[in-house]
Amino acid sequence: xxxxxxxxxxxxxxxxxxxxxxxxxxxxxxxxxxxxxxxxxxxxxxxxxxxxxxxxxxxxxxxxxxxxxxxxxxxxxxxxxxxxxxxxxxxxxxxxxxxxxxxxxxxxxxxxxxxxxxxxxxxxxxxxxxxxxxxxxxxxxxxxxxxxxxxxxxxxxxxxxxxxxxxxxxxxxxxxxxxxxxxxxxxxxxxxxxxxxxxxxxxxxxxxxxxxxxxxxxxxxxxxxxxxxxxxxxxxxxxxxxxxxxxxxxxxxxxxxxxxxxxxxxxxxxxxxxxxxxxxxxxxxxxxxxxxxxxxxxxxxxxxxxxxxxxxxxxxxxxxxxxxxxxxxxxx
Amino acid sequence: xxxxxxxxxxxxxxxxxxxxxxxxxxxxxxxxxxxxxxxxxxxxxxxxxxxxxxxxxxxxxxxxxxxxxxxxxxxxxxxxxxxxxxxxxxxxxxxxxxxxxxxxxxxxxxxxxxxxxxxxxxxxxxxxxxxxxxxxxxxxxxxxxxxxxxxxxxxxxxxxxxxxxxxxxxxxxxxxxxxxxxxxxxxxxxxxxxxxxxxxxxxxxxxxxxxxxxxxxxxxxxxxxxxxxxxxxxxxxxxxxxxxxxxxxxxxxxxxxxxxxxxxxxxxxxxxxxxxxxxxxxxxxxxxxxxxxxxxxxxxxxxxxxxxxxxxxxxxxxxxxxxxxxxxxxxx
Numbered sequence: 001x002x003x004x005x006x007x008x009x010x011x012x013x014x015x016x017x018x019x020x021x022x023x024x025x026x027x028x029x030x031x032x033x034x035x036x037x038x039x040x041x042x043x044x045x046x047x048x049x050x051x052x053x054x055x056x057x058x059x060x061x062x063x064x065x066x067x068x069x070x071x072x073x074x075x076x077x078x079x080x081x082x083x084x085x086x087x088x089x090x091x092x093x094x095x096x097x098x099x100x101x102x103x104x105x106x107x108x109x110x111x112x113x114x115x116x117x118x119x120x121x122x123x124x125x126x127x128x129x130x131x132x133x134x135x136x137x138x139x140x141x142x143x144x145x146x147x148x149x150x151x152x153x154x155x156x157x158x159x160x161x162x163x164x165x166x167x168x169x170x171x172x173x174x175x176x177x178x179x180x181x182x183x184x185x186x187x188x189x190x191x192x193x194x195x196x197x198x199x200x201x202x203x204x205x206x207x208x209x210x211x212x213x214x215x216x217x218x219x220x221x222x223x224x225x226x227x228x229x230x231x232x233x234x235x236x237x238x239x240x241x242x243x244x245x246x247x248x249x250x251x252x253x254x255x256x257x258x259x260x261x262x263x264x265x266x267x268x269x270x271x272x273x274x275x276x277x278x279x280x281x282x283x284x285x286x287x288x289x290x291x292x293x294x295x296x297x298x299x300x301x302x303x304x305x306x307x308x309x310x311x312x313x314x315x316x317x318x319x320x321x322x323x324x325x326x327x328x329x330x331x332x
Numbered sequence: 333x334x335x336x337x338x339x340x341x342x343x344x345x346x347x348x349x350x351x352x353x354x355x356x357x358x359x360x361x362x363x364x365x366x367x368x369x370x371x372x373x374x375x376x377x378x379x380x381x382x383x384x385x386x387x388x389x390x391x392x393x394x395x396x397x398x399x400x401x402x403x404x405x406x407x408x409x410x411x412x413x414x415x416x417x418x419x420x421x422x423x424x425x426x427x428x429x430x431x432x433x434x435x436x437x438x439x440x441x442x443x444x445x446x447x448x449x450x451x452x453x454x455x456x457x458x459x460x461x462x463x464x465x466x467x468x469x470x471x472x473x474x475x476x477x478x479x480x481x482x483x484x485x486x487x488x489x490x491x492x493x494x495x496x497x498x499x500x501x502x503x504x505x506x507x508x509x510x511x512x513x514x515x516x517x518x519x520x521x522x523x524x525x526x527x528x529x530x531x532x533x534x535x536x537x538x539x540x541x542x543x544x545x546x547x548x549x550x551x552x553x554x555x556x557x558x559x560x561x562x563x564x565x566x567x568x569x570x571x572x573x574x575x576x577x578x579x580x581x582x583x584x585x586x587x588x589x590x591x592x593x594x595x596x597x598x599x600x601x602x603x604x605x606x607x608x609x610x611x612x613x614x615x616x617x618x619x620x621x622x623x624x625x626x627x628x629x630x631x632x633x634x635x636x637x638x639x640x641x642x643x644x645x646x647x648x649x650x651x652x653x654x655x656x657x658x659x660x661x662x663x664x
Contacts, residue, residue: 084631093631142498165600166474175630176594187630262508268497298507298519299416299425
């Protein structure tokens with residue numbers, strides 16, 4: 001989704017529209033951040049289109065802050081937004097924020113950021129691009145990047161390019177159904193992968209174990225109430241070596257691996273990068289995931305082992321990828 | 333997987349190694365079949381490598397028959413084989429014929445078909461290429477081709493090229509897990525898609541309904557024994573409008589659609605082509621599949637409708653795709 005203007009002198013701006021903040025970076029042509037800016041994301045308006053206009057103003061404010069610092073009036077701008085965006089930059093579907101559906105990011109942002117090339121794409125695709133270009137995915141031209149947070153975001157790299165698909169909706173990997181009789185998902189179906197292999201999924205697994213009486217330490221951390229157990233209580237107990245918490249992390253790793261093997265069955269990556277809040281647990285999650293993956297993948301033992309590694313780009317991944325794509329345009 | 337020799341004068345040979353026959357075609361540069369040959373597939377040897385050598389001899393025999401007809405000593409040869417083949421033409425994994433694992437098709441076939449360029453690839457990928465170039469997938473550069481037979485084969489087209497993945501194993505779509513507590517699969521796991529959306533899956537759905545007493549006509553066709561009900565009895569009864577049989581076809585369409593929506597979540601095709609024995613049921617399968625897909629796909633109603641259509645290339649799809657790829661090399 002590109003509009004207007006001339007190529008820049010090497011600087012590109014990347015913006016990531018998040019739930020709490022609009023984060024922007026100015027990236028030089030060596031991939032280094034030379035300026036950074038953020039403003040809170042406006043969310044208090046009742047109407048989706050008003051939210052859109054307000055967020056667009058926040059994006060413009062971030063662009064102005066970056067430009068004040070680096071004076072790059074021709075720098076192209078990449079903007080990452082959550083949800084399913086079509087090739088015209090229109091948000092077609094946002095299961096976690098239905099009121100936002102229909103927002104025309106290209107029109108709204110193009111109007112408040114005039115005179116610059118603007119590229120708009122799904123935020124997870126930009127984060128995947130950042131890992132591929134600068135982070136844990138370097139050198140892997142067939143790559144899957146999975147962000148395990150409240151939900152699951154993802155980006156698929158094929159032959160060094162981000163897969164966007166026929167209409168821009170590729171990489172919606174969190175909404176593969178892995179159990180049609182599983183728990184309900186905000187998307188309207190049952191048993192989507194992100195109901196299991198996410199922060200919310202970890203909480204659910206933990207509460208089940210807590211109610212079964214196998215999570216003494218974890219329940220203690222949650223104030224004594226099994227129903228109050230959350231994912232963070234499990235990871236805190238797991239760090240101390242608590243056996244019950246480690247068993248829940250093993251289960252979580254199994255669910256993470258199940259979705260990864262489905263991705264491997266379809267696109268056969270050579271490496272999988274895992275990011276997002278859950279991966280702050282490090283080897284407590286990665287080791288069980290690798291074990292379960294090796295056990296679950298079709299033909300395991302008869303095919304080359306693939307690498308499952310932690311993301312390296314942190315919270316700026318989306319913004320960095322947006323800037324890189326705005327300059328180099330290596331989306332598929 | 334390519335070896336030796338010069339480009340041909342326009343004719344290419346394509347060979348498909350099937351369970352009962354080795355089928356070959358000579359294709360001219362307009363995509364027309366100018367010769368065809370077949371020999372039975374040798375399968376009676378107890379040792380996988382002997383089977384491999386015998387099948388290679390059958391491939392050579394088919395090549396010789398084609399060459400007798402069209403005299404194209406420089407024609408390149410594409411060979412499609414079942415199972416997971418790596419980029420060197422070695423069969424790494426064959427869940428339905430474990431004895432064949434390890435067969436080095438490039439070495440075996442290269443030895444008996446000397447002096448020609450030989451390209452070896454998974455048969456379903458070649459079938460997908462044939463539909464894309466000459467069949468129901470024409471004009472769709474983001475395409476998924478699914479073969480619903482005893483199991484499920486598949487090929488994924490991205491930007492007009494067959495996706496082979498990092499190691500050659502992409503497109504193993506039948507082994508996505510859609511229910512981890514489902515029935516066992518020969519691949520060692522539970523609940524693979526091909527346990528539901530295949531000929532075998534239809535038989536299982538039908539026997540469940542028959543044992544529950546809702547399939548009078550179908551059970552009659554099976555000789556009165558609910559345990560003897562097979563998929564073919566259901567499709568025969570469905571053609572006559574039998575309500576119980578139509579209900580089972582509806583269930584089958586739901587399972588087909590479930591796996592298709594997972595494919596759409598990952599790669600976002602603009603068209604899906606369904607082939608294989610089950611699709612001989614035509615609209616009896618396609619209509620329920622389209623209905624369930626529209627209901628199940630994430631963001632359905634907010635995204636462009638995609639086309640779900642029947643394959644057009646028939647039993648020669650694999651051989652035709654193999655010939656086209658041997659000449660033009662448009663695999664990813």
